[in-house]
Amino acid sequence: MSFNNLDQLYRQVIMDHYKNPRNKGQLDVEDKLTIDMNNPTCGDRIQLHLQVEDNKIVDAKFTGEGCSISLSSASMMTEAVKGLSVDKALHMSELFSEMIQGNDYEEEDLDFGDIQALQGVSKFPARIKCATLAWKAMEKGIKGNQ
């Protein structure tokens, strides 16, 4: 492993999400799902707010503390799932899990956009849990609501 591999891990787009997180903050609506999730091995934690109406994620915001990978992944996840039906969001989470483990996956009709930049994480097994934290929170919120 060299700094080239590190460059694959810390892609510019990831650092951009880390530095300028999208959807950071609290959702200011009454009817929302609040999910607290932490990574017990490292202490990273995230609080995710989801606004779900008619089985659709209308809005998503997060707060939390963690490393560049976990926070940028949270930023990207909130961007990606906004506007998706809950089923699509859960399916996307499955695909994300495949991608992050270095397995083949099909984007299908989902827009992975910036998320693809996280592919490099698959070469750093110790950091996979960082990348999946926000997605696990989203899954937990939706499944708990079903």
Add this chain to the structure above:
Amino acid sequence: MSISAIRSQFPILDQEVNGHPLVYLDSAATSQKPIAVIEAMDRYYREYNSNIHRGVHTLGTRATDAFEGAREKIRAFIGAKSSKEIIYTRGTTAALNLVAHSYARAKLTEGDEIVITPMEHHANLIPWQQAAKATGATLKYIPLQEDGTIQLEAVRETVTDRTKIVAIAHVSNVLGTINPVKEIADIAHDNGAIIVVDGAQSTPHMKVDVQDLNADFFAFSGHKMSGPTGIGVLYGKQSLLENMEPLETGGEMIDFVDYYDSTWKELPWKFEAGTMPIAESVGLAAAIDFLQDIGLDAIHQHETALATYALERLETIEGIQIYGPRDRVGLVTFNLGDVHPHDVATVLDAEGIAVRAGHHCAQPLMKWLGVSSTARASFYLYNTTDEIDALVEGLKKTKEYFSDVL
């Protein structure tokens, strides 16, 4: 022994990681093993593997002699009065849990107090939380000074005549401080309490004498002192152990078993149910020989010198935050500006440098420090100043790497 001679005894150190020579700075998590330990365990499996205390056959006798011989070696190593006071466990965690169950839960009632500190490893914290919940006892904390040290005045103010147990780390796994355990033991005893010492981070690095410390219980692990995983020790004063019920029951720990009742063996075996880690006891004995050949005082001096050097060098890095007092054992816990410790550890790993990042199983201490996690470099007898230089260079690269985002 010269440092290169010591390093040559640890085959794992001679390798490249990610294209760089391995710099192993995570010995507080687990230490590396010298050839003597690896070969002793290999020999056991090749030549006299057998169950202990039951076979009449020759191999069984050899294995039993090795297992009990190791116990005697451990007794001498920590200065216990009798090998009856040396209980084999799975590790420090299991040893502390044994005390929290077999001693605390049996003796404590509502209104009693258990006193610990905010710097405890979860292994010396959660067992007491659980014991307090189960018995109605109150869990109290000795407040720390600003630099993370403990003042005896604070101990005197926290420990009362209702305190039954004081449980404390001999050395902090995050701050690297050596706590004044002997003086704290006096305060505990003056108040009619016992003292339980978590020796996981002290026993590998300095001379320990449990009688001099006047510890009632003292726990440590094999794998942090160049021995194998899966074995640890609970030392307990004989008078206390005699009056405790076993936590685990089953094979080997019995005196006589009938349909509805059973009796236990005498100490130390009444606490050792099931087949014990025999190969590991052989490995631990070899580790003790190895450490004593070099000398615990020499090891301690080497590591304190490394810590002093590391502090001097690390402090030259702008934006670094170092936790804990100057006076410390061989470990340094730090944060590099706003770069998350995970990211620090990943960049260092790309340079072949292994450090720990996270909460170090001390979340209440992280809360006290006002951080969610930290990075930690910890040293052992085989580390060198060159490796600390590599760490400093690695951290400078980390800063550069993250400079445009932070």
